[in-house]
Amino acid sequence: MTIAAPRERASPGAEPAAYVLDEQVGFILRQASQRHASLFAARLGEITPTQWATLAKLHEVGPTSQNRLGRLTAMDVATIKGVVDRLMKRGFVRSEADGADARRRLLALTDEGSAFVAANVPGAFAVSADTLAPLTARERAIFTTLLAKLT
Amino acid sequence: MTIAAPRERASPGAEPAAYVLDEQVGFILRQASQRHASLFAARLGEITPTQWATLAKLHEVGPTSQNRLGRLTAMDVATIKGVVDRLMKRGFVRSEADGADARRRLLALTDEGSAFVAANVPGAFAVSADTLAPLTARERAIFTTLLAKLT
């Protein structure tokens, strides 16, 4: 049995295109993410991509609230909470009350967290390079540009 | 404090490139996946992308073992187990013993699962289109080709 595709008939009476999973963007996207995660783990096995993103962003912008940090790292409030909790347990992040706003807690890197970021930036750059390795320099630029449009 | 990049010095004494999270492929890749998941949910809210992938693949290849299905859908053995369990609970998938191999259980779509796939193929096509909507037809082709190389 063939599955019908919407609006894709080439000519009257032609076979409609079949839905092939391996051709769908979402499916390929998931696999590319998986490969990236695997490459990341190979270089920076002590930390996850998400945790690294959090540390790197904290290093970039300095002390911030948890909500803002979540937005900057593209994480749900519930997700960033768990990530920050784990980073605090490891001593990479500390939190202190915000004097100006009783709801907020200011998150910041500890010295240990700061040192960890500094020590692993070369590895993190390498992960990006590894991920794009199958492409030529020219393709890499094109790909990154197009990918950014799908954000 | 500036973070040093590896092997990226343009000229002697030049500033090393900073590590900016928003420029890293992995980070953008994650956001593209998130956007896709969101678009998927908008069209096919009753099911997740992973569950849909499983149903679609089962429809493509017919009855299979759980392990093989996991490989075909790029899922870990532990992951595919949970996905299949949920699909069985919903009545979309059934499993029966494989006469030839006592370890295996043959998974197959139920009539209801088959009908669900048929009814939602147009929506699934639309999700792929939605995801690539920010790109021109030409860009879409290029992007998909390059993305596939990163698998």
Place this chain on the structure above:
DNA sequence: GGCCTATCACTCGTACACGAACGATCTTCT
């Protein structure tokens, strides 16, 4: 001051995602 709305952090429930380990079974090779 009092109200309305937005924001902040937290919690609960569900669903991927994967490494690691396990017992049962099949295959292959000797």
Place this chain on the structure above:
DNA sequence: AGAAGATCGTTCGTGTACGAGTGATAGGCC
């Protein structure tokens, strides 16, 4: 036949990911 190794399905633990709901606080407006 019997040992060695691979495969199948399962379970456990950890870590994202997000919707939905909660209470506390802040800010603007009348």
